[in-house]
Amino acid sequence: MDGRVKPGHDESVYGIYVSAGSLAMSTLFAFLHHLCAFTLVGALAIEFALIRQELTLTSARRLQVTDLALGIAAGLLLMIGLSRVFLFEKGPAYYWHSHAFLLKFGLFILLAFVSIIPTMEFLSWRGAIKAGQVPVVAAKKLRRVTGIIHAELAAIVIILLCAAIMARGGWV
C-alpha cells in the first residue's frame, strides 16, 4: 500500500492515508489469501480423515479429487501470497527481514515438497481405480502417507502463528 495522500478519495487505515484503489486491492487479496488458505487446510483435514479409514473405491477417488483441490489451493496461495508481499502490503523489504515471515514461507515451501509423496501415491492408484478396483497399498506406505498429512496439519498451526506475528511487526 502506498502512503500518499490523494485528495478526494483517500481513506485512513490505522491513521495512514492510502488510495481507495490500493485499499480495495489489498482487501481483495487478503480475502483471496484467506479463501485459499482455508481451502488448503480443509482439504488436508479431509485427506487425514479419509486416509485413516479403510480404503474403498469411493474413498480412493475422493482422496484423488481432494488432493487436486489441495494442489490448486496451494499454487494459488503461493501466487497470491507473493503478490501481497510485493504489491499490496508492507513491501518486500519488510517481509524478507521478518523472521516470522521467513519461517512461514520456508515451512510452506517444505510442505509443498513433502506433499509430493502423498500426491505420487494417490496418482499411482489411477489404474486400479479405472479398473474399478480398490488400490492395494502396503501398510508401511499408508503409515508414511498418514504421517506426512498429520505433520502438514501440525505445520499449519506454526504457519498461522507466524502469520499473526509477522502481520503485527513482531519477531523481526
Ligand code: HEM
Ligand atoms: C498454508 C499456508 C498459509 C496460511 C495458512 C496463511 C495464513 C495467513 C493468515 C491467517 C494471515 C493473516 C494474518 C493476520 O492478519 O493476523 C496471513 C497474512 C499474510 N500472508 Fe499468509 N498464509 C499462508 C501462506 C502464505 C504464503 C506462501 C505467503 C507468501 C509467499 C503468505 C504471505 C502473507 C502476507 C504477505 C500476509 C499479510 C501480512 C500483513 O498483514 O502484513 N502467506 N496469512
